[in-house]
Amino acid sequence: MAGVAGDRRIVSEGAGEPATLSEVAYQRLRADIVSGALDAGKPLRLEALKQRYGLSFSPLREALMRLQSERLVFSTALRGFSVAPLSRAEMKDATETRILIESDALRRSMRNGDDDWEAAIVAAFHALSLQAERQSRLSGEVGAVDMHAMDERHYQFHRALIAHCGSPRLLDLADQLYVETQRYRLPCLVGRVAGTPARDVAAEHQQIMDATLRRSEDAVRYLAEHYRRTADIIEASTVWPSSA
Amino acid sequence: MAGVAGDRRIVSEGAGEPATLSEVAYQRLRADIVSGALDAGKPLRLEALKQRYGLSFSPLREALMRLQSERLVFSTALRGFSVAPLSRAEMKDATETRILIESDALRRSMRNGDDDWEAAIVAAFHALSLQAERQSRLSGEVGAVDMHAMDERHYQFHRALIAHCGSPRLLDLADQLYVETQRYRLPCLVGRVAGTPARDVAAEHQQIMDATLRRSEDAVRYLAEHYRRTADIIEASTVWPSSA
DNA sequence: CAATAGAAAATTTTCGAAAGAAATCCAATC
DNA sequence: GATTGGATTTCTTTCGAAAATTTTCTATTG
Known part of the structure; x- marks a missing residue:
């Protein structure tokens, strides 16, 4: 059953709390930025992120929006997101x-x-x-x-x-x-x-x-x-x- | 041509800067919360907001996410958003x-x-x-x-x-x-x-x-x-x- | 009569496709 | 040879519908 189209359980199975995919996206993106798995300054292309995390636009964008107000992500109006640079x-x-x-x-x-x-x-x-x-x-x-x-x-x-x-x-x-x-x-x-x-x-x-x-x-x-x-x-x- | 389905120009016409509908949603929601047009504590139903601002889910949710990290909006995982209470x-x-x-x-x-x-x-x-x-x-x-x-x-x-x-x-x-x-x-x-x-x-x-x-x-x-x-x-x- | 289970309704969340901008490329012109 | 204009491609943004979840309502039981 796993992997079948339409299999989008949201409820957390284990001990964690991430109830929504938006939350999952937020946590994983944040971890990858902090750990350096995503290079500073690098553009965050939606298509690539979709691929990488197996999520679609909406939850990813919501997470990026949140990370932006925490200064971990930078973005310009119609030009997309990027990892906030280090300096x-x-x-x-x-x-x-x-x-x-x-x-x-x-x-x-x-x-x-x-x-x-x-x-x-x-x-x-x-x-x-x-x-x-x-x-x-x-x-x-x-x-x-x-x-x-x-x-x-x-x-x-x-x-x-x-x-x-x-x-x-x-x-x-x-x-x-x-x-x-x-x-x-x-x-x-x-x-x-x-x-x-x-x-x-x-x-x-x-x-x-x-x-x-x-x-x-x-x-x-x-x-x-x-x-x-x-x-x-x-x-x-x-x-x-x-x-x- | 105005109002026709599919008429979703994004570029700002006048002097303002809101280039995306997400930004529009953010600014209008923020103004309405600060001014009290939206009562403190009141639930923010997506359908109602869609109606009120003439926008659809995505930009609204992105704006609400942003307002949440600014403490103007409160939200619980699968229970939606509400105006942050006053105390x-x-x-x-x-x-x-x-x-x-x-x-x-x-x-x-x-x-x-x-x-x-x-x-x-x-x-x-x-x-x-x-x-x-x-x-x-x-x-x-x-x-x-x-x-x-x-x-x-x-x-x-x-x-x-x-x-x-x-x-x-x-x-x-x-x-x-x-x-x-x-x-x-x-x-x-x-x-x-x-x-x-x-x-x-x-x-x-x-x-x-x-x-x-x-x-x-x-x-x-x-x-x-x-x-x-x-x-x-x-x-x-x-x-x-x-x-x- | 309170409590409970189960169905119906309301609501949030997610998806994939379509529309809109920006970036890129290429040819024609000065 | 550099430059401008326009088409092509890439990417972001938005939409509306479908899926998942919570809430509400109702009938049934103890």
């Missing part, structure tokens, strides 16, 4: 905006946060540490799967810090900026062995967490430094397109 | 987020701004003053057209202040938050004669501009106070839905 300027803007948003969110979170909030931070930090340790033990060949797991924990830790800020907008923006900056982080992580200047990321996280739990303004400074350090490393170790 | 909490969140964004943008703008920037601010202030004066002279019946013109100048003034911040993201966010908060401002403006506690908005603008031109940190404080004052008035004079 130093964009990377820096995303980083600084992220610092602005998360600094405020962290301050508010420290003001509002309760015991559960603290517990969640400690738990997320622990999970991240375990994953990092596991990774370093099996070092050398870092599988893509591990990198994905690592990234997920990293995301969860940073999100736990600001989770109690009380502003849905700030949380949304932080999420969006996390994804945007991930485009620059990921390719840097893959071939990172080369120019790594002995950075102890785990220690930085510990420092941020400790300051956060004692409600110190230092936490905000450490967080900003953490992000700027990453940005600097990315800027240095990325091969930027000619005129950007 | 005290959302209004406050939008206001505080706007203050966060624009404060930073204003500081950067004061750092980067050149002569042209200053000239543009003065010009925008002047245009706003003229419009306000014209309006107060013809007071009593304030036409909707005048209100629209007034709002445009108001927007232009606030935008001129932060125009040179150098961050496309901050400018986009400011624009988005301007539109979001306009939903709360507009209905309040229409019937404002009642509870107005003798507020001199023009003076507030002048104060912000003066401080900005002399590159004083006061500008940021005045701007925040300006927005919070507006939020307070809105909160007091709005009839909020029962449980929000």
Whole structure:
């Protein structure tokens, strides 16, 4: 029965939530852009995407529209879509905006946060540490799967810090900026062995967490430094397109 | 020839820019939501919208998707779209987020701004003053057209202040938050004669501009106070839905 | 009389084809 | 030889109908 024309079940079978094909298109396109499977700047021809994902125009266009407002896709009126290009300027803007948003969110979170909030931070930090340790033990060949797991924990830790800020907008923006900056982080992580200047990321996280739990303004400074350090490393170790 | 089936010219005839029907749908829906022509919380049935705007599913859905990521429209997977509801909490969140964004943008703008920037601010202030004066002279019946013109100048003034911040993201966010908060401002403006506690908005603008031109940190404080004052008035004079 | 299952209606979502623009190519002209 | 004009091709955008899903209604049962 599978593959027969007219077989377009929508309901999710497994654990995931994508109830519509539009959502599927969005998630897959986003993943492929962030991971670099779709090259930056490359035009996204509808026919090719239809082929690639086995979906038709409508859900694809809806997904692209959504990705456009998240700055992952660029488009001009009657000239179609393309993967948003990468550039130093964009990377820096995303980083600084992220610092602005998360600094405020962290301050508010420290003001509002309760015991559960603290517990969640400690738990997320622990999970991240375990994953990092596991990774370093099996070092050398870092599988893509591990990198994905690592990234997920990293995301969860940073999100736990600001989770109690009380502003849905700030949380949304932080999420969006996390994804945007991930485009620059990921390719840097893959071939990172080369120019790594002995950075102890785990220690930085510990420092941020400790300051956060004692409600110190230092936490905000450490967080900003953490992000700027990453940005600097990315800027240095990325091969930027000619005129950007 | 007009109206004949198959007559779907896309190219804009007049001065405007909407090159696609998707763009038309976006602009009209947005205007109708902001102005309150479409009630907050009301379901947006595709068939009804198709009727109302004379467009078909595809462009409407694309526009709704875009409006959803701008928080003007709400949607659930297979249950369709609705106008995003209004609430005290959302209004406050939008206001505080706007203050966060624009404060930073204003500081950067004061750092980067050149002569042209200053000239543009003065010009925008002047245009706003003229419009306000014209309006107060013809007071009593304030036409909707005048209100629209007034709002445009108001927007232009606030935008001129932060125009040179150098961050496309901050400018986009400011624009988005301007539109979001306009939903709360507009209905309040229409019937404002009642509870107005003798507020001199023009003076507030002048104060912000003066401080900005002399590159004083006061500008940021005045701007925040300006927005919070507006939020307070809105909160007091709005009839909020029962449980929000 | 409330609760439930099943059919009917309403609505959203998706598709494939058709219409409309832009980009490309090619020949004719200056 | 460069340039302009027009046809051809490629691609985006839009439509209307078909499929899938949710909601509503109704009859039946405990």
